[in-house]
Amino acid sequence: xxxxxxxxxxxxxxxxAVAANLGAAFLGLNFxxxxxxxxxxxxxxxxARVARTAGPGIRLVGVFVDQPVDDxxxxxxxxxxxxxxxxxxxxxxxxxxxxxxGRAVWKAIPIASADDLAAIAAWPGADAYLLDAAGPAxxxxxxxxxxxxxxxxxxxxxRVVLAxxxxxxxxxxxxxxxxxxxxxxxxxxxxxxxxxxxxxxxxFLDATRRSVSYLRR
Numbered sequence: 001x002x003x004x005x006x007x008x009x010x011x012x013x014x015x016x017a018v019a020a021n022l023g024a025a026f027l028g029l030n031f032x033x034x035x036x037x038x039x040x041x042x043x044x045x046x047x048a049r050v051a052r053t054a055g056p057g058i059r060l061v062g063v064f065v066d067q068p069v070d071d072x073x074x075x076x077x078x079x080x081x082x083x084x085x086x087x088x089x090x091x092x093x094x095x096x097x098x099x100x101x102g103r104a105v106w107k108a109i110p111i112a113s114a115d116d117l118a119a120i121a122a123w124p125g126a127d128a129y130l131l132d133a134a135g136p137a138x139x140x141x142x143x144x145x146x147x148x149x150x151x152x153x154x155x156x157x158x159r160v161v162l163a164x165x166x167x168x169x170x171x172x173x174x175x176x177x178x179x180x181x182x183x184x185x186x187x188x189x190x191x192x193x194x195x196x197x198x199x200x201x202x203x204f205l206d207a208t209r210r211s212v213s214y215l216r217r
Contacts, residue, residue: 003175005208006061006161007201009037009186011194013050018198020055022205025182026083027051027058031075032065036193037186044079052080061085061106069097076103085130092123099125106161110134111145117153129153130184132163142187144170147177154179168203172211183208 007019008028019027029044030037051058059082064072066088084098087108095105104127109119112134120129131150133143144165154160162180167188189200
């Protein structure tokens with residue numbers, strides 16, 4: 001079992017380089033203007049260059065919330081995004097338009113209770129489902145979801161990206177409880193929104209690797 005790591009809400013070149021150097025599989029760039037970690041196209045292109053120089057294998061995830069599909073795809077082309085994470089109330093047709101370009105589609109599913117997993121059924125073509133705490137902030141709040149709900153999604157055969165309240169101290173327990181395909185962290189490795197703590201990044205990646213190594217025994 002290998003659990004991949006996504007470092008989300010990166011806004012600074014130094015943080016992009018550290019995350020890539022430490023071996024994060026995914027780097028999340030938030031193009032939603034309503035986020036405290038939101039970036040514009042110019043910043044996104046700069047961060048992409050830095051990340052790919054520091055870690056050539058890293059995959060770039062663009063986070064979007066109800067943005068027009070033409071704008072979304074234009075940003076994806078300009079930055080060179082590998083994955084599109086739809087974090088709003090987009091219809092499945094948006095996911096289909098993204099998939100037609102050859103990019104992976106992740107659909108964020110806000111979780112308040114087990115009943116919310118029913119939303120997955122509307123997105124059969126998604127490559128992964130990011131399970132995060134429900135709320136108007138659209139992620140990055142530091143609030144955890146019920147891990148038993150996420151584990152149920154994994155047991156049902158869904159590819160789960162576990163988000164919500166993860167940090168270096170609890171990520172190993174989260175992986176053991178859920179067995180997700182990937183984990184996503186933003187506020188759990190920050191000094192302030194968009195300002196990542198290099199030590200916390202190192203601790204998070206290390207805790208993830210140690211957890212995966214233990215589960216393989």
